[in-house]
Structure formats: C-alpha cells, structure tokens
Amino acid sequence: MMNPPCTVMVEKVLPELRKRVAIVLKERGWPQKRIAEAVGVSQPMVSRYLSSEREILHPSLEEDMSRAVDEIVNLMLSGAKEAEIIGALCEFCMEIREKGLLCTIHPVESCRVCMNLRSSPRASERRKLMEEFRGALKMIEGRIPEKIVPEVRINMAAALSGAKSREEVIAIPGRLVEINGELRALTEPEFGASRHLSSVLLNAMKVRKDIRAVVNIAFNEEVGRALKKLGIGFDEFNGEDVPENWKSSCLLDPGGYGREPCLYIFGDSPESVATLLRKIADEVKE
Numbered sequence: 001m002m003n004p005p006c007t008v009m010v011e012k013v014l015p016e017l018r019k020r021v022a023i024v025l026k027e028r029g030w031p032q033k034r035i036a037e038a039v040g041v042s043q044p045m046v047s048r049y050l051s052s053e054r055e056i057l058h059p060s061l062e063e064d065m066s067r068a069v070d071e072i073v074n075l076m077l078s079g080a081k082e083a084e085i086i087g088a089l090c091e092f093c094m095e096i097r098e099k100g101l102l103c104t105i106h107p108v109e110s111c112r113v114c115m116n117l118r119s120s121p122r123a124s125e126r127r128k129l130m131e132e133f134r135g136a137l138k139m140i141e142g143r144i145p146e147k148i149v150p151e152v153r154i155n156m157a158a159a160l161s162g163a164k165s166r167e168e169v170i171a172i173p174g175r176l177v178e179i180n181g182e183l184r185a186l187t188e189p190e191f192g193a194s195r196h197l198s199s200v201l202l203n204a205m206k207v208r209k210d211i212r213a214v215v216n217i218a219f220n221e222e223v224g225r226a227l228k229k230l231g232i233g234f235d236e237f238n239g240e241d242v243p244e245n246w247k248s249s250c251l252l253d254p255g256g257y258g259r260e261p262c263l264y265i266f267g268d269s270p271e272s273v274a275t276l277l278r279k280i281a282d283e284v285k286e
Contacts, residue, residue, distance in 0.1 A: 005114055008106040009093055012057060013065075017089070019049040020069045021076075026050055028077065038076050058104040061096065068092035081188060084130065091123060125160055126191070129270075133158050133170050133189050136270030140176065140215070140277060144183050145284045148277075150218035150262055153177060157197040158213040158270045159205060167191055169198040203242045204251070204266055211266050215273045217280065219252055219261040226283035227263075232276070234263065249276065 018039045025035045032050070036043045056062065068088070075085050096102050097114035133156070140156065148154075153175035160168045171194035176183045192198075201214045217223065227234065227250070234250035235243050239259070242251065255261040265280075267273040 003108075005097060005102050005106045008102060012105060013061075013093075013096075013102075014089075016055050016057060017065065017068060017072075017092075019052065020054060020065070021072055022046050022049040023054070024069060024073045025076065028073075058101075060104050061101050064092065064096050064099075064101060078134075079188070084127070087123060087127060091127070122160070129158055129160060129170060130189065133270045136213075136274035137172075137185055137189065139271070139274040141183050141185065143181060144281050145222075146178075146181075147220060147222045147284050148217040148281055149178065149183075150216065151260055152216075152262070154183060154215065154217060155194055155197050156213070156215040156270060156273065157194055157201050159198075159201055161212070163202060163205065166195060166198040166202075169194070169201055171197055199240070200251075200264055201266075203240065204246075204264075207242045207244060207246055208266075210268050213267050213270045213273045215265050215277050217263050217265065217277060219254075219263040222284050223263060223280065226280050230279060230283055232280070 018041060021039055022035050025038065026032075030038075032043050032046045036046045039046070041049075057065075071088050071092075072085055075088060100114060102114055103111065136156065136158075140154070155172050155175040157169050157171040159170075163169055168191065170189050170191050172185050173187045173190055173193040175194075176185050178184075197214060197216060200216075201211070204211045204214065232250060233248040234252045235246045235248050236252050236254055237243055237246075239253040239262075249266060251264045251266070253259070253262045253264070265273050265276050267276060
C-alpha cells in the first residue's frame, strides 16, 4: 500500500543512473574520488559501479535513461552548479513518470497517478536559457577594446518569457572583469544576479514584446562613430523609463552627476546582443 513510484525511482532508477554517469566520467578521465563527490556516493561504491555492468531496467526506459546520462555528464563536465544538475535529474524523473515509463518497473493495477502529473515547462525554459546564456558569454569573453568598457563594467542579462521579477532574469554576479586586457566572467551566471540590468530589461520588455536580452557598454565618441558606421540607431532614456515609441536596437543613458553615459544593446536572445556587441567592438578596434 505504501509503495509510491518515488520509491522505485530512488531504489532502482537513481542507482542505475549514478552508475552510468560514473562509468562515463571514468571514461572521460575523472579519478574515483572526484566521481564520488560528483554523484554523491562513497568511493568504494564508485569502485563497485565501475566493476559492474549496466543494468537494463526495462527496454522502454533506455532512450530516456541514456539522454539523461548524457545531459548530466555534460553539465558536470562544464562545471555546472549542483542545483542545475538536480534540476536535470528531477526533469528526467517527471518525464518518465508522465510518459508512463516508470509504470514498467512499478506495476500497480489501474494506477495512472504518474501520467496525471505534469513537469514544469518553466523549469525546462530556465535550463535552456542558461545554456543559451553561456554560449553568448563565450562570444563576449576575450579581447575587447578598452573604449567600450564602462567604469561600472560590462554585464549581460536575459529573461524568461513573460518575466516580471528579477528572479526570472539571468545575469553575471559582479559583472565581467578585465584580466590582462581580456573580459572574463569569474562566476557562473545566476537568476536574480543583477538588480540594475534586470530592471532595465524588465522595463524594456513592458514596451517591446520582441526584447529578451540586454548588454551594457560605455558610450563615447568612438562608440558613437562605430554605431553611425554600422547604421545602428539608438534612443535616449534616463536609465529607467523606457520610451513608449522606442523602436531602435539600443537605448542611451546620457548620464549625469555621478553617472557615466552608458549604452544598452537589446535583442531577442543572449546571442543576438552578444553578436551586436562584437560588431561594435570590432568597429571601435579598427
């Protein structure tokens, strides 16, 4: 009576998933101690995992199981945070439950509980946006003209669809920093990380439905000339109130007492704003 599908997940699926992840990480050259820390078991248990064969819990589960292993391994190899890895694991659990696949190893007569559950599309969107953000970040990192870096440094932000709060906007905690003439993110992107840039983006999204991302750079004569040469227009604003009739790619905060001029580049994705930043940077460099 008290044997819900969660127990099958914990007692059968999770151990097999951990085993397969451990095997792949070993193939990628990870030592047993590091694997144990990553998958959350003891080192002797990792040794047992590596000396045993993969178990086929049920043929219908194999495709989803293999996909989950690949995704979790890739997250671990990329240095993802534990919370993100847990998110991928929980999403896998919800998927096999709502597809009815967990029923193959948890046969309970006339039971449709799992298939009446629904995984969160929002969780999937958050993970997808995180991946897109990391890809765009790689486009920005590297050598960049000093002239486009404001005193407050460069940061980038991207929002979930219909975002209303800072917790639904991803950015770099502490902004990008210059190290030996190159821009680098010293911390992982996080939701809720940037109060100011998130506010600017959320205000822009209220005016334009096509806006989902923003990056800030300095504004000066060199940047102004680059924008003109590239044919990129901009509108002015006070750093908070976005003009209702704004249609250009950028907004310029001309600054004021204690506030430097700053250009905000907007787009429909992290990649689009990173691409535009690179074009401006290359033009300033020339």
